[in-house]
Amino acid sequence: MKWIELQIQTSNEAVEAVSNILIESGSQGVAIEDRQDFLNNPDDGFGEIWALDEADFSKEGVIIKAYFPDTLFLPELVPNIKLRINELKTFGLDIAPNSVKVDEVAEENWATAWKKYYHPLQVTRFLTVVPSWEEYELQHPDERVIRLDPGLAFGTGTHPTTMLSLQALETYIRGDETILDVGTGSGVLSIASKALGAKHVHAYDLDDVAVKAAVENIELNDYATDIIVKANDLLKGVTIEADIVVANILAEIIIPLIPEAFEVLKPGGLFLTSGIIEDKKELILSEQKKQGFTIIQVQQMKDWCSIVAQKPLAEDE
Template identity: 70%
Template sequence: MNWIEVSVQIATESVDAVSNILIEAGSEGVSIEDSQDFFNVPDDGFGQIWELDRADFLEEGALVKAYFSEMIFSPEIISSVKEQIIELKSKGLSIEPNIMIVTEVAETNWATAWKKYYHSLKITRFLTIVPNWEEYEPQHPDECIIKLDPGLAFGTGTHPTTILSLQSLENCIRGDETILDVGTGSGVLSIAAKALGAGKVFAYDLDEVAVKSAYDNIMLNDYAVDVQIAANNLLKDVEIKADIVVANILAEIISPLIPQAWSVLKPGGLFLTSGIIDTKKETILLQLKEQNFEIIQLLQMKDWVAIIAKKPLEEE
């Protein structure tokens, strides 16, 4: 069977939004070639494990490739996707150059080709992400291995926003915390939380496809199989009291999440947010402060920012 490849060249900050649009349109899988992935491989003194060729990447921005079965593909899908991408501008996201190319490809040409972009990646001293088809031996006894199948683009650990989220979790987890992972995507943050010693972990995503992707990845990691995952709109109707809420999502979605996170966090609890483009940092910081969160730490990679905020021990 042949497949229809829909390739969209887009600004890096819109990669997640465009990926979700394509998945919801019926794509069987999405791959991402992001110029920032090449520049943002962390160099923390442990050696470079992720082997990439600069020639494989764009000079700037990102290329999102979605694959549709020829059995379901229709011109109406393209029209709908184009309209939804244009609508992202009204949410403050840059979409340039917004170039779309549609081609027909044979199944054998794409089914495994994207795997060349994914290799074992050491995120921190304690966290290493390993594609489930690779063999990898831990380099020291305290190294935590996270197995992932990046068949769907819901956060493979290579994007700066995911790396910042993982670093934030490592900074904050002390052991046995109750953690809520909002917009879980691939489930990588929930898996990492369990690897780092968290107690109960609850993962939520609005997208049923993401929930399935997260479940499949969680099952690849024996220590994380008790993560509870469900479809949910952010933290709506969630009554669990948490020590940590973590969200690697767009700034526009973090805004309405702020009061919800405040409501579920225990006094002294931490709110870890990522997915924030630098130009929206001050807006999110202001909203957090207006909610009476204390800003503990800012982390940044290139144009992306993560924020660690704390709910005071005693509410004013």
């Protein structure tokens, strides 16, 4: 089978949104080439993540490679993809340099390309993300392994927004919590929640492709198979009382989620958000405070921020 490779050159802050557009347009997988991964690799603090070649990376922006079967007529899809990417500017996202390139690629080359980019990654003190095809031995007794196939959905643990979310979960999960994961993507945050001791985990995503990918990744981790995954628009219609709501999504989507999260959280419950580009941080903080949340922690990695907010206890309201 032949595949068509569509390359989008965009900004770091638009990576998640553009990746989602490509998946929703029929791509069977995306690979992200960010030069910062090469530059930061030797000093990331976690040891060697993967073997990278600087020649593979553009000096301007990030390259997203999306793969489509040649049975799809790409000339019909590309104009709509370009239109949707351009619409991201209305959300305040910088999409430059916003270039598009199309190549044909053999299936065996695509399979090899995947394995070049993904290797075991220690993302927190206790959590290590391991691609489904790799053998891996525990490095210490308390290490928890998350098996992932990073093919269809964003969120492999390598991006700052995902790492910030995982670090927050590790910090605040104590055990036996009920956790709602909004915009689950690959399911990595839901799986991590179970690995860290959460009792009940419900994962939601608007995209059916992400729901399918999350289910497949959950099945790779025996301890996580009781996670409930559903297609849903944020938390609309959800009445489950939660100890923690976690969301690694764009700032513009976090805003309508804030009142929904406040409603389902138990008094004292935590709202963990990531996917927030630095210049949107104050907006999200303001909206959360306006809703009645107390800000517990703000973390930053590169240009990305995460926020831990708490719903007040009944006597504090």
